[in-house]
Each structure stands twice: as C-alpha cells, then as structure tokens.
Amino acid sequence: MKNIWTIAKREYDNYFNGPLAFVVMLAILLPMGIYFSLILFYTSQQAFFGGGGAPDIQPINGLFVFLMVFLAPALTMRLLSDEARMGTLELLLTSPVRDSELVIGKWLGAMLFVLTLLGITLVYPIVLNNFVDPGIDWLVVLSSYIGLILICGTMLALGVGISAIFTNQFAAFFVTLGLLFFLYFMIGLPAGLLPQSGEVFNYLSIQNPFDQMNAGTMTLGGIVYYLSLISLGLFIGTTAIEIRRWR
C-alpha cells in the first residue's frame, strides 16, 4: 500500500513539473466557467421574465465528462509508456514493488489530479446554492460527483492499461482516445437504430450510467460496470508489464 502511495504522489507532483497540468486545467476549467456563467445568465434572464426552472449543475458536470474523453488520454499517455522508453521501468521493476502496485500507483496519481480538478469545480454548486432559493439538492450533487469520480476513474484506468502496452506515448494517446470515444459516444448508437434488440448496447455505453447518476439516480449496475472497467484497465496494465518482463 505504501508503494502505491509513493508512486501516486510522485506522478501527481510530476504533472505540475511540466505544462501538462496547467494545460489540462485550462482546457477544462475555462469552458466550464464560461458555460456556467452562460447558464446563470440565461436562467436569471428567464426568471426575470417569469419562467424557466432553477439552474442546476448537471450540464456543467456533463461538460466535464465530455472534455475528459479527450483529456484523460493526455493525462495517462506517458504514465507507463514513457517509463519503458526512458528505461526507468527497469529501475521500478527491480525495486521491491509489485507490478500491480506500480500500475495502481500510476492510476491513483492521475486520479488525484482529476480529484483536484473536481475539487475546484465544487465552487459551481456552492455558487449555485447561493443563487437558488431554497438552495440546491445536495444529494443530487453528491450522486453527480460520485458518477464523475467513477467515470473519470474508468477512463484513466483504461488509459493506464493502454499506456503499459506501448512505448510511444502518442500511440498510447490515440489508442486511448479512440477507445474512450467509442465507449462514450458510439457504442450506444445501435440502441437507437435497433429499438427492440439494441437495448443491450445502452448498457455497454459508459455515458449512460453517468447520465443517470448526474441526474441523481444511482444504479447498482452502473457502479458495478465502472468498477469492472477500472479493474479491467488496471489488469491490462499489470499484465502488459508482466509480459514485458518475460520478453
């Protein structure tokens, strides 16, 4: 456990050593801030003319996840691929650290960064709470943030797993991006085309459980699906490292 934490802490610090952390923050917080302001502006205008509902944080949390589809690959691409390219993997693999601890530590490091981002976005519900009478439903906010953590964890775990396979970080980036794009946007499409038998594709989309949690409905199936994908990603990563040893 200590090893996982040591590795996670270094990865977290390492994001801030280069520009990546700040680029990702800018790319995610700026659109969210603009979007949030627009929502406030729009709903307050509606309220002024005596209509419309109360604003909520659902749309901006949805935007966070939408942007993460593109940014999660950037956060995970070099986590293991670069260690292999630089030769530092040899150092880690000859340290008293289990392969699984290494992979989980890398994932946790990326997770801590995303949790930092999510922590910053908590200002939106807090601001919103002051605007809306009698305040917002914090249980929905909680459910939405659990959904955010789970779906981001899923994306990062798959990214870490793919990063362990490649020695080139850009290969890892594009493969992760392709996979997340597929799982988020495309896999649910057949459900609309095949109204009877296509329902199953809805269950495979990583977007749907989040949308439900974002709206305040936690589903056991969704939680289990995310946790399985996280395990799968970390398992792929660990296996890829083990295969590297045997080669």
Next chain:
Amino acid sequence: MIKVSGLTKDYGSRRAINNLNFDCQQGEIVGFLGPNGAGKTTTMRILTGYMPPSDGEAIVAGYDVVEESLEVRKRVGYLPETVPLYHDMIVFDYLKYMGELRHVPDVDERVEEALDMVGLINRSNGYVGNLSKGMKQRVGLAQALLHRPEVLILDEPTIGLDPGQVVEVRELIREIGRERTVLLSTHLLNEAQNLCDRVLIINKGKIVAEDTTENLQARLLGAERVVVRVRGEADELASSIKSVKGVRKVETLDDGGVEFEFASGKDLRPEVARQVIKDGYDLLELRPLGMSLEEIFLELTNNEGKK
C-alpha cells in the same frame, strides 16, 4: 551471496545465456567480462529480478529470484547499463523517491549520505537532466547504494566517467566490496584486473573461464613463451634454438628476434642461452612474454569462432 545454477534465458529462438553456473561470496568483488551481446546484461537482469530465467535457478542474498523476487529486490542495489533517471526531477527528490520505494528509514539522511559517497552533495538541488554524463552515472550509483544493499550489481559502472572519477568510483566500489558482494560487468580489462577478486569471462552465453586474474593468467599459460634477440641473423638463430630439446613453436620475428615456447614448469631458458652463446651469437635479450588479461580474453572469446 549469489548462487547461480543452470541459468538459461531464451529470447524467442535465440539463446542469450546457456546453463550458467557460478557463485559470489560475501565481501567479494566479481568481474563479469565478455564482448557485447555475450549475455552479461541478461544475467544481471535475471539476478535483480527484472526478468525471470527460462530455466535454472538463481539465489541472491538467500532468496530465489523467481519465487521470492520482492525479497531479492529489497536486498540488491542495481545500476543498469543505461542509467535510468527522471530528467525532470531534482536530484534529491529522485533519490528520495527511490529510497521511499525501497522503504529506506530516515530517507533524507540516507539520501545525503549516498550523495556524499558519490561526491554530488553540492548538486543535490539541481535537476537530473542538467548533470553531465559522469554525474548522472554517479547519481545512478547513489541510487544503487541508497538502501545499503547486501548485493550490488553494477552494469558497466565506470563508463562515461573521466579518469579522475573512474579512480574515485573504483575506490568506492572497493570499499563497498569489503563487506558486501559486488558483481560488476565491464569490458575494460584493466578494470577487472585491478578491481576484481575474481573474473568470470562469458562469451556467447557461456562462461568460458572463471578464476582470479592471476590464476587465469597462469592457467592459460600452459606454455611459456620467450623472445630471444641476438646480434645477427634471426633465421640462423632459429635453427640454433630448435636444436635445444623441449623447445616448440619457434618463430622468427620481423624485427630480428626469435620467439619460442616450452611447457610451463620446466624452464628451458638457461639451456637456450647456453646453446645460443655456444653457437657464437652475442645474446642481447632473453625475455619471457607474460600474457595480459587482454590476450587471455581474446584467446578465450575467439576460440569459439575458430572451432
């Protein structure tokens, strides 16, 4: 401290090392010598728990490298061939990170201790990427020493260092080797000669010789070679020397000398000298040719190709 038996590693169809057997005792510095691609790095990677062998077993610091890999890794310090460093980290932070991964107690002090040992204490706040090649090498060495390992495995530890640093690093290795086990690979023969208690010569995945450098020399010198130089013609001299009983392989040299050999243990030099003088030559030189480790090495590693 290191016990290797029947160690074999295949990369696909290529056999990198083939049935290696050797041990290293505590307080011993063992040199691992061989041409490129002989299997030195592969062997070291197996001993450090980086990769499992295809066959055979290796016990390091009392633990099996496959079954108890984590225990082995706790007790081994390893400097890989291409020193792996995080270039965007500060030297101190890098070593602290490596120390934490190995559960080193009082990690801050131990990092300073290691930096002090390799003479980099004044660069501890700089970025690893800004160090010169020799300094990076020394950071790698500090990393290997950090957890005071029982066994130190160094892949080409003095490569890229300037002559002054080479002397310092060798001194350091010698010091460490007094109490702990050091296995180092090198292709600098004089390094093996003046640093190692024992040398393993490996070629094409097999150990072709294993002994102290002195014994290796003696053993390979199954015959002793002597060069004779006189005032006068070498051709005539050669026939004169040939007449001495027990002399073999008489060759004339371009510079007028004559080389011959005889079975070791039975010194024929007095007889040859007498014969030369009896035949009326002025004897200028009668010199035994010692074999340097360099020649031994070439002899051993080329033999395979000749067969």
